[in-house]
Amino acid sequence: MISIDILIALVLTLFVFSFVLWRTKDNLMYRFAEHTFVAVSLGNMTVLAIKYLQGNVINPIIYKGDYILIIVLILGCLLYLRFSKRFFYICRWPLSFMVGVGLGLTLRGWTHGWLFSGIITPTILSLAVVGDAFTTFNNIFVIVCTLTVLSYFIFSIQHKGALRYSATLGRYFMMVMFGVMFSNYTFSRLATLSGRLLWVVQSISSIFA
């Protein structure tokens, strides 16, 4: 016996597939599934946000006397003044707070996360590894790739002479990277499609079983 939730999921999946397999264009069934997905996602997010707010902000204020959280709650509510023509400017206060916190976190995180452990640390490599020609070549290649790609993004100086060649080489390296990324995303999407197709077949066979 197939459950109602699987049946709904099956019908909506087939509706989505109707876009490519039936008429290869937008149709009523596809639009229905698309709009349902957007609405359900939004509803799910709203419920989760309310649940989080209740469990981690409102309940601690009421039952545990954690009154400092009232400030957070007020700041959150002030965001909704964006819809008031008279007091809309007040919504900038919590917004500026959020931007400030976000910027601070990003500066700290990205400096260490991307600049140091993402670019500088991986390129501190030995240019000659004795007895290991492949590693030597690989290390030199990594350094050349990093420097040439970075040189492409130097926009303060006109790309002339050595910088022109370096930037062009960097652009080619980036193209290779984009190609690799594209093929991986294709692989990723195929895996998703394959899994969903298997699920559809299993669900249909369970109806007739």
Added chain:
Amino acid sequence: MTNEKKVEEKSGLSLPKLDERVIYWALVVLLLLPFFVNMGIPLPLSPMTQEFYDYVDRLKPDSVILYSVDFGPGSLPEIEGSIVAVSKQIASKPIKVVIISVWEPTAAPVNEEKIVSVFKAAGKTYGVDYVNFGFLPGGEGAVARLADDFKGILKVDYYGNSIEDLPMMQNIKDATSFTMVIDGGFPSWLYMRQNWVPKYNIPLISIEAAGSAVEVRSMYPFSLKAILGGARAGAEYEVLIKSPGVAKKGLDSVTFGVILFVGTIALGNVIYVRSRRKK
């Protein structure tokens, strides 16, 4: 004007017409075939998958890990093999697990279905061996705060139980209470890496979809100690933990899909070149 018409206009050629639905149906057939017919395509084990396995395997008894997984239903088919296989390995060890998602709101029910069910089947006790916090909103700010004061930001679990009532959470204070972070999903590893790794020096290993695995590759082995990338890694992991699932067949399926893509691109180009020569 469609791309096809643009090419025809530019080259002055009339390309043979093909209903694209033929390719779609061929793709459907090829993707489904390996699930019903054993293809026997060999699967060599990659060093990165072995490394990921070893990291989890080396965890000492009573270690506490943060298992932050952010895959929604959309990305689940690709990553399900990896998530289930890693969860099975974790469940087979006497370690404590804190499950959470910090980026994808729809990940909470997915984690419930794919991770919690594995722990339940392994006989793990909720609150003692594992805790599920569901989705934590707030993005990077919330993750940073989580590292500094875990209980300050999470008061209740996914089911509404107070954090004080969960025995396992009594000794959890901040990031230093954790032995390792296992992260799944693209932006969430970024939050973990930027806020848990530099300040607290917690080892971070990551489960990624094939697409994002390329982007995080440069972080290995610096801030990311191991990466489990895409459906292939999931299939390899199933072999490693000796628990075959759908991931291996899924990988064969994708291989067939890729062959079709390469074949159609090659065929299209051959037809184009031949038409040009005729002209």
